[in-house]
Amino acid sequence: xxxxxxxxxxxxxxxxxxxxxxxxxxxxxxxxxxxxxxxxxxxxxxxxxxxxxxxxxxxxxxxxx
Numbered sequence: 001x002x003x004x005x006x007x008x009x010x011x012x013x014x015x016x017x018x019x020x021x022x023x024x025x026x027x028x029x030x031x032x033x034x035x036x037x038x039x040x041x042x043x044x045x046x047x048x049x050x051x052x053x054x055x056x057x058x059x060x061x062x063x064x065x
Contacts (some may be wrong), residue, residue: 012040035063 004011016022020040021029029033029052030041038059043053 004018008038015040015042032057032060034060 002014003005005014006020016029019027019029023043026045028041028043028045030043032039032041051054
């Protein structure tokens with residue numbers, strides 16, 4: 001079992017490695033900066049509608065600090 005780190009960047013790097021981001025064309029990674037924070041979304045291409053992901057991201061981007 002993999003454990004999470006306290007450092008956000010370390011967690012993103014770990015997930016990138018585990019999910020083989022960049023090697024697999026099916027794994028999509030989206031990074032958002034909003035409300036003074038940051039989030040990284042991972043999803044499988046074809047398993048989520050583009051319009052749903054776009055609405056979700058627009059919601060997060062509209063958040064204030």
